[in-house]
Amino acid sequence: MGNMKINITKCLEKKEKPSTEGIAFGRNFTDHMFIADYTEGTGWHDHRIVPYQPITLDPSAVIFHYGQTVFEGLKAYKAEDGSVRLFRPEENFRRMNESCDRLCMPEIDEEEALEALKTLIELERDWVPDAEGTSLYIRPYMIATEPHLGVSPSLEYKFMIVLSPVGLYYKEGIAPVKILVENEYVRAVAGGTGAAKTAGNYAASLKAQRVAEGMGYSQVLWLDGVEKKYIEEVGSMNVFFKIDGEVVTPALNGSILGGITRKSILEMLRSWDIPVAERRISMQELVDAQRDGRLEEAFGTGTAAVISPIGEFNWKGETFSVNGGDAGELSQKLYDELTGIQTGRKEDPFGWVTVIEEKEAIRQ
């Protein structure tokens, strides 16, 4: 971005804050948002915080037709002492730039993006909820805005950050979910965009999700697009299995998103001297382990749900139970430790948390 100066325009009237009791995920937004514009040749300019408001785009903007867009998701938490905390935000902006590279979009300045985020959150400090399980969900994203009906990278972009107070992502919370192993639809394949956080991956997933829900399952377990044998992700989460005391997760192979929760869990498990492996895992191996009683736990991981235990999976019409359908001990421990660090209830031996400095000057 370069020499960023953020112009702040405050809203005249603040919205009423929703009750966090049973609040729906991603449907309420705070009073303000951050925007910066990019023009080829000029770079990023006009960094500003403005009242949350509709944006106006040409009907031929590239985003509407060719899907050139990337996004990130992270959360701010309010600790008991009133401090507001971010969890590894620098990882999100680093990954955002990796996604931008895959989508031929301009890089952001990661430090300036973090500075912009901190300023926005400080302005919206009162919006960070403090009840158990709640947080302020943060959505940085970039969209291609040039009006051009031609398949080539846009020459204009907007980088934006919006904020949404949220409760638990899945109705079930830490309660185990039932998942359907998907044999027809494919989320991503090596050489595609699966490792980038870009809209098309999510659009591609809707149909399988709808089918699974119709059959009574919460999520889809995605297999590789080549052989449909190897496990990739669950819903829009990474996936972990505890087999014979070892925690196994699919290796990042070019079609799996490198989750920040995934990375944190691997680091946490290693610090606890629990054996971990990042490698290929076939459905057959998983089913064999389940049949032999060696599959101890299974869970999805992601920013939205943090840890989502898997209580049952269905593969080709056959149903397999995990840990008697209950959340496993390790799943629960990881959830408690991770959310403990995030919310300041537990110590942060990893240095993952960034506390947002209080700046009265911004809020007045």
Added chain:
Amino acid sequence: MGNMKINITKCLEKKEKPSTEGIAFGRNFTDHMFIADYTEGTGWHDHRIVPYQPITLDPSAVIFHYGQTVFEGLKAYKAEDGSVRLFRPEENFRRMNESCDRLCMPEIDEEEALEALKTLIELERDWVPDAEGTSLYIRPYMIATEPHLGVSPSLEYKFMIVLSPVGLYYKEGIAPVKILVENEYVRAVAGGTGAAKTAGNYAASLKAQRVAEGMGYSQVLWLDGVEKKYIEEVGSMNVFFKIDGEVVTPALNGSILGGITRKSILEMLRSWDIPVAERRISMQELVDAQRDGRLEEAFGTGTAAVISPIGEFNWKGETFSVNGGDAGELSQKLYDELTGIQTGRKEDPFGWVTVIEEKEAIRQ
């Protein structure tokens, strides 16, 4: 849509029409556009033609984050007698509904969509250019507009049609292009969205296209995502090869877009008693045919370029020439016949053309 009534609001001042001489593709738009809104439970409503203008969306609209969008592309041509003609528009709206199904988006009423398109074009009749190689490019599209940061189908949509006067899509026109066979990046895989006309497919293609252009190639030849052996598409076109007198094109396998130009060419060739085959074609087969002197012609097909002959391809660093780098006889004949039918210069034995009725009432 059901009982469609189109409310027309005309612009107060008409834009100056650009010269069609060397006009850039997809950068100029006409005075008006069509919009209809969809609300879950209500269906399609508020069908309207309004001045071409920016659209206003919530920053959390599903399109920006999860890419739920589909589009179509077709052209209107002005014949020498002044009549304005559409080429197989009903095929586009049929395909649009197939794309909607894959993306969990609501169906449009195909007949009403065509009626809306005809009304819009009749209003913009003066915008249809008549110079050789020019046309009015038509872009129907649907975007998910509900403000919701959650991976589930939007409950609100907009269906829109914008129009753009265009010249030839590729600078090279019917002149043969050089293409690079892509071995790293993948456009689509069976089970994904490759057979739907949706934004994510195009976003995924940008990186490979940029690499190819940097090496001096106009387009990328996409191979299958599973074995990277079989030919799928070229750039955003279907691809045909004439080998030993037979015209071969990859069969629609779930990851290839079912092009309307592709379909028309197959029907035309069959009517001429030229042998055609829709089947798998490997790169090795193509290279063997080229080496044996049996590869007579190669060309891409699509609405934008109609026919784009391939004069040379590069596979794994080795360069292969097709027909001495010249446009082949059949490529030229197909281009002449197809554009002849489209523009009214030739008879239309297939009944492909819809002439738009003149309605002074709409234009006054």
